[in-house]
Amino acid sequence: MDTQRTLIFVGAHPDDESFSVGATLAQYTAAGVKVYYVCATRGEAGQANPEKMRGYSTLSELRCAELQCAAQVLGLTDVIHLGYRDSGMSGWEDNKHPLALASAPLEQVTGRIVAIFRKLKPDVVITFDPIGGYRHPDHITTHNATVKAFYAAGDAKQYPESGPSFQPQKLYFRVTPLRILRITVKVLSFLGRDMHRVGPNKNIDLAGRLAVKFPVHAVIRPTKKGVKPRDKENLCHASMLEGGSPRRSIFSLANRLFGHRDYYMRAYPPVNSRLRERDLFKNIK
Numbered sequence: 386m387d388t389q390r391t392l393i394f395v396g397a398h399p400d401d402e403s404f405s406v407g408a409t410l411a412q413y414t415a416a417g418v419k420v421y422y423v424c425a426t427r428g429e430a431g432q433a434n435p436e437k438m439r440g441y442s443t444l445s446e447l448r449c450a451e452l453q454c455a456a457q458v459l460g461l462t463d464v465i466h467l468g469y470r471d472s473g474m475s476g477w478e479d480n481k482h483p484l485a486l487a488s489a490p491l492e493q494v495t496g497r498i499v500a501i502f503r504k505l506k507p508d509v510v511i512t513f514d515p516i517g518g519y520r521h522p523d524h525i526t527t528h529n530a531t532v533k534a535f536y537a538a539g540d541a542k543q544y545p546e547s548g549p550s551f552q553p554q555k556l557y558f559r560v561t562p563l564r565i566l567r568i569t570v571k572v573l574s575f576l577g578r579d580m581h582r583v584g585p586n587k588n589i590d591l592a593g594r595l596a597v598k599f600p601v602h603a604v605i606r607p608t609k610k611g612v613k614p615r616d617k618e619n620l621c622h623a624s625m626l627e628g629g630s631p632r633r634s635i636f637s638l639a640n641r642l643f644g645h646r647d648y649y650m651r652a653y654p655p656v657n658s659r660l661r662e663r664d665l666f667k668n669i670k
């Protein structure tokens with residue numbers, strides 16, 4: 386593979402790069418692609434086991450150290466912070482913080498991402514689906530800003546202060562197929578879990594999530610090169626595993642049931658018919 390190829394994942398928290406797309410990122414770094422993680426916040430909201438906090442004065446310090454660990458395991462070229470604050474889940478006090486990502490002006494977040502796209506010139510961009518996977522407010526803001534930035538980066542009239550225009554070629558959203566969600570909900574319901582109140586804070590409506598379907602246009606089936614670093618980097622985020630990251634429990638179950646696959650909807654170029662890509666760089670010029 387051409388070593389000059391570049392992939393950017395735009396996420397919201399230190400751990401999204403691991404629990405969401407880790408195997409895909411590892412696969413591409415192993416293939417010689419430059420892979421960057423643009424992380425919108427430093428993961429200030431939430432809790433960690435007090436034992437894990439030893440040696441760190443704040444949660445964000447701990448989580449950024451964990452992110453550095455994961456980035457190294459993955460072989461990321463760099464991690465770029467957008468400088469916002471974790472908003473927590475909908476209704477949390479953290480939503481009201483003046484630096485909270487979810488309440489930041491969308492144009493401002495978009496402008497920061499445009500500047501990064503123009504500087505690093507990614508061929509391929511990945512972000513969350515339109516509902517942020519499980520309706521996390523920061524994931525939704527990240528999605529909205531990244532989509533706007535993807536199209537604005539190539540338009541010299543928009544954000545002229547952010548450098549010369551550059552148009553990335555492909556945009557993907559990480560999605561979870563409905564059939565996987567359905568079976569996961571069935572299994573967890575069978576185990577006695579309330580599927581409307583999932584996660585450590587009981588504020589994820591996984592059953593309600595079944596009402597939303599996104600198409601799957603690309604499937605990355607990680608080889609050992611992708612899965613091994615992915616498993617190792619997940620361990621880097623020990624504070625979130627013990628804290629009970631919502632995706633961790635739900636999606637690790639899905640991985641056990643279905644084998645590891647990363648599923649993507651291709652947003653650009655638009656897809657008019659059935660499509661099943663096995664490589665996000667297919668047809669990159």
Ligand SMILES: [Zn+2]
Nearest residue numbers: 397398401524
């Ligand atoms: Zn997140």
